[in-house]
Amino acid sequence: MPICAAPPFASEAAASCDERWRAHDLLRLRRLAAFDGEPDWVRDAFERAPYAVVRRALAAPGFVAIGLRGAQRSQRYGTWAASTDIVEAVSPEALVRNEPDATRAALPAFVAFARLQRDAQSALNALVWGPTGSVGFELATQTAAVTQSSDLDLLIRTPERLSRECAADLLSYLQTLARETGIRIDAQLETPAGGVALAEWAAGKPRVMARHASGPQLLADPWVCVHRTEL
Numbered sequence: 001m002p003i004c005a006a007p008p009f010a011s012e013a014a015a016s017c018d019e020r021w022r023a024h025d026l027l028r029l030r031r032l033a034a035f036d037g038e039p040d041w042v043r044d045a046f047e048r049a050p051y052a053v054v055r056r057a058l059a060a061p062g063f064v065a066i067g068l069r070g071a072q073r074s075q076r077y078g079t080w081a082a083s084t085d086i087v088e089a090v091s092p093e094a095l096v097r098n099e100p101d102a103t104r105a106a107l108p109a110f111v112a113f114a115r116l117q118r119d120a121q122s123a124l125n126a127l128v129w130g131p132t133g134s135v136g137f138e139l140a141t142q143t144a145a146v147t148q149s150s151d152l153d154l155l156i157r158t159p160e161r162l163s164r165e166c167a168a169d170l171l172s173y174l175q176t177l178a179r180e181t182g183i184r185i186d187a188q189l190e191t192p193a194g195g196v197a198l199a200e201w202a203a204g205k206p207r208v209m210a211r212h213a214s215g216p217q218l219l220a221d222p223w224v225c226v227h228r229t230e231l
Contacts, residue, residue, distance in 0.1 A: 004078035005035035013060035017213045021064055021089055023181045023195065024155050025054045026140045028088040029081055032068075039077055041070040049143040053132075055192065056213045065213075067146070069137065090140045092155040093132025098139040100146070106209060109135050109150040112181040122190035128157035132188075152178075154187040156198065161223040162189060174198075193222035219221045 021027065032046045045068060055078055057065035064086070068077045097117065100110045113135055116122060130136065133153030134145040141143060154174075171187070178185040187198040194212030201208055207218040 003037070003039060005038065005078070005080060007059070007063070008033070008035070008080055009060035011064060012159050014058040016061070017058060020062075020083075021086070022056050022091070022138075023056045023213070024088040024092050025188075026051050026137065027054060027066060027081065027086050028090070030087050031085050033076045033080070033082065033085075035079060036110070037120060038079075039070075039075070041072075041075050042068055042077055044068045045075070049137075049141040049146070051137070051141050052079075052150070052218070053137070056211055058213050061214060069134075069188055076132075078092045092136055093128050093157065094130065095136055095139045096130045100138060101142070104138075104146065107146050107148060107150070108181050109152045110145050112152045112177055112183055112185060114229060115177055120132050124156070125226045133186075149183075151184040151186055154185065156187055156189050158191055159224075161221070162201070164202065165200055166202055169199055172200040172227050189222075191222035193217060193219055212228075 029050050029052060032042075032050070032052070052066035052068050055065045055067045057078075059065050059080065062081055062083050066079055066081045068079060069075065072076075076183045099105070099114075100107075104110060116124060121157070126179050131153065132155050133138060134147070134150045135152055137143070138145040160210060170192050174185045174187055189196045189201060191200055191210060193210040194217070196208050196210050208222065210217045210219050
């Protein structure tokens with residue numbers, strides 16, 4: 001997040017993440033605490049859609065790291081929510097069969113998403129996946145977020161190792177769909193070590209970046225336990 005509120009707890013208390021909520025889950029909140037330096041647009045955005053996305057950051061017990069999005073692409077704000085203020089959590093995979101309002105279905109990102117939904121032969125069918133970003137936000141909240149130039153962001157759950165070959169095939173499939181629909185498709189693998197870009201894993205790099213709440217790591221294999229590599 002370009003702007004982030006100072007945590008409402010001592011830094012040494014930030015030692016874990018509440019496993020009830022995972023990165024990219026959308027949380028519906030009953031209230032949003034205010035912090036010093038909060039951007040002007042935050043209150044209006046929260047009034048339009050009282051949702052925030054879980055971001056990757058350690059927190060003290062009783063708190064969750066969240067991100068707010070405004071109407072503009074540049075309007076992103078990292079802040080904190082009390083777990084007692086969470087009303088509902090919506091995971092990306094819970095949105096995989098949702099459809100946008102009919103008046104917005106022709107937007108390129110929704111067209112690409114619909115293609116994935118309809119493709120019975122898609123390699124994604126063997127995996128647990130769902131939309132994140134603007135597509136996920138609009139499907140969950142029914143608040144307009146997708147634009148003509150929006151990307152389609154995907155989260156793919158991979159608790160077990162995904163072979164480089166399977167990753168390359170999946171990436172090729174998504175790249176073809178992206179060209180045909182005229183948008184960018186960005187897929188992220190959710191591994192035991194954190195989020196890893198599908199494109200990085202498919203490329204056969206000796207180490208890939210895994211984004212975890214405790215910080216990013218460069219890893220040879222995000223499905224095995226390794227010591228943290230300093231960046």
